[in-house]
Amino acid sequence: METRILGKDLKVSAIGLGCMGLSHANGAPTEENEAVRLLREAVEDGYTFFDTAETYGYKEDPHHNEKLLGKAFSGMRGKLVIATKFGVWFDYSENEYHPKLNADSRPETIRKSVDESLKRLNTDYIDLYYQHRVDPNVEPETVAEVMSELIKEGKIRHWGVSMASEDYIRRAHAVCPLTASQNVYSLIAPDESLFSTFEELNIGLVSCCPIAKGLLTGAYTKGQEFEQGDYRRGSAWFSDETMDKTQPLLDYLTQLGKEKNATLGQLSLAWMINKKPWIVPIPGTRKSSRLKENAGAGDIRLTAEEVAGIDAAITIGTT
Template sequence: METRILGNDLEVSAVGLGCMGFSHASGAPTEKSVAVKTLREAYEMGYTFFDTAECYTGVNPDGSTSYNEELVGEALRDVRDKVVIATKCGVHHAPDQSLILDSSPATIRASVEGSLKRLGMDAIDLYYQHRIDPKVEPEVVAETMAELIREGKIKHWGISETTEDYLRRAHAVCPVTAVENRYSLMARWHGSLFPVLEELGVGFVAFSPMANGFLSGAYTVDSKFEPGTDYRSKMPQYTPEGFEKSRALMELLGRLAEEKNATPAQVSMAWMLCKKPYIVPIPGSRKIERLRENLGAGEIELSESKIATIDTALDGMELPVFGGSKINK
């Protein structure tokens, strides 16, 4: 499996695995033994970069809590030195699934201890501030992360859903290894950060690289998602209007997939992989066949001219507006 470097020296598989769906936001949590087995199979097939978070939790049928970090930790514990595990702090979900933001130093410190225990690790490879907390200055967050690095609790740190100003201020205090923002053919607004990332030497981890599965082409307007526990039930791309607005894009993806003897999902990620050498998509799936398919995106080559042609076509499309769904990972 091809690898990429985030920041100065964090080597990861070119395609990572977003683990959230095993316990959060994709319907009922996967049964623990099945989740652990699937995560381990992902490693065996070539994934070395796994993304989780303390707030990725769900309720099991017996009423117990499914902690995503525990699943990841159990699956990968005996190959710890061969994988990179990223987790996050600073976000909790209210009962209505709205976000509660808290990046105070005390909360970050309590969170890192909890994550280390759930993961069964001595140090976290990549620790993200999950969302910007308007109550806490970036310099304060960065200094807390610097202290955790000095103490050996974490090895690298990053920011999810950051802005240029926030990134610059935080990076000046403690170098940031990666930002993790939404990015896909349907969500390109964070592309404006690329010149800044190149200037600072920061990697870009793309969450929802297939627009929460939409770009796989596996769903239709009749697809149903569990209300409340599956965030796709409220996402604009999955509405009848969303499917209609996305018709031209899906037709374009279909043509490219046929041309490359690939799948729409693979082409949608190859577009970003071939665009910049520091972009690492982290698609999520609970199905072995999908995990294998997603990994294959790293083998597809798209020329600069082909990428430019795709971008020009996207510029002329009126795609669904994500709005508030930007926050859902």
């Protein structure tokens, strides 16, 4: 798989793997041996960039996902780029399927989090350490200063933010340069309002939910049922209204796919990586077939006219 550069010098595969769904938000977690097998298969398929977080787990094992990566990647650490996150914790006391998200980016919490993540990941450094969500009680300068210290100590090599505003990004970057920002970005959530900021500051965009949790594959229909613990259950993305609005876009992609010999999911990924050299999508999957399919998106070349055509189809689907 081809590679891209996030920030100044973080080299990653053009398509990364979002690992959350193996442990969290997609219903019951994947059986451990199968998850480990899939992660190792991803390496064989050319993935080098793997995204997790300290909170990707479930009530009985809230840090399940990091431990999976630590087990799967034993002995191959130097070949891979691992991103994980700090700054939130889940309260499972009221709803174990949709726990309440709480922010905490106090310096002492960050230091505790990084040390525990290093142990679970079975590594002595983290390639990319994200602030998972902004903590309204902690200034960005304070968080950035801790990141600067962790970089000097060798515990992390790069840092980033997730779902942060332009003002927050600029203030944090001024103290310790950011390598990446992780945001929801896809054909049904095509917000490019921060693009000029990313280009000015040389910050990469890591796109989470780039296929809209599978919606853009065309595999789901109206009335789709999802199991308890699957965050798609009740999601507006899978409502009948959204399905109807998205259909013209899917029809357009279907026709383009015939011309490019590509699937809907591949075109959804190719659209963004052909837009900017600093965008890296991290689709998740539990299936070997999807793993290979998504990896193939990195080889699809779209002309400026084809990208513009997809942009026009997006407009039809969102009006």
